[in-house]
Amino acid sequence: MLGGHFNPLIFTKAMSEKTIFKRIIDKEIPAKIVFEDDLCLAFEDAHPQAPVHILVIPKKEIASTDQLTQEDGPLLGHIYSVIRKIAAEKNLGGGYRVVTNCGPDGGQTVFHLHFHLLGGRRLNWPPG
């Protein structure tokens, strides 16, 4: 965002266009998919920040954590079960991190809800 401040016009524009993740769901652009079912999709991040860096996204178009409702509870439970399954497959028994950035100040750049699954190295805390 310009000057690091929230700009509602840019935010609204970003929300009205088909996001890069929706285009991946629709198979308009390629991704290294590691899991897919009716509710969600998981694929490798294009710019990995750890040896394992998978993005898990709902197929339902939810812009961010701020747009979640109580009705999405079962969907979130399902997503976390998929995250656990992938973490086991990737041998992350030593631990891993699940991150969801929300809004510009949270570092969110793609306005389709997603969960970063990071692992395969010791992760620092606090994050930047």
Ligand code: 5GP
């Ligand atoms: P955010 O910054 O919104 O939390 O995370 C967006 C993530 O999406 C970033 O880690 C970025 O590397 C990843 N990303 C952006 N565009 C693409 C793409 O076209 N393909 C894949 N696989 N990942 C992408």
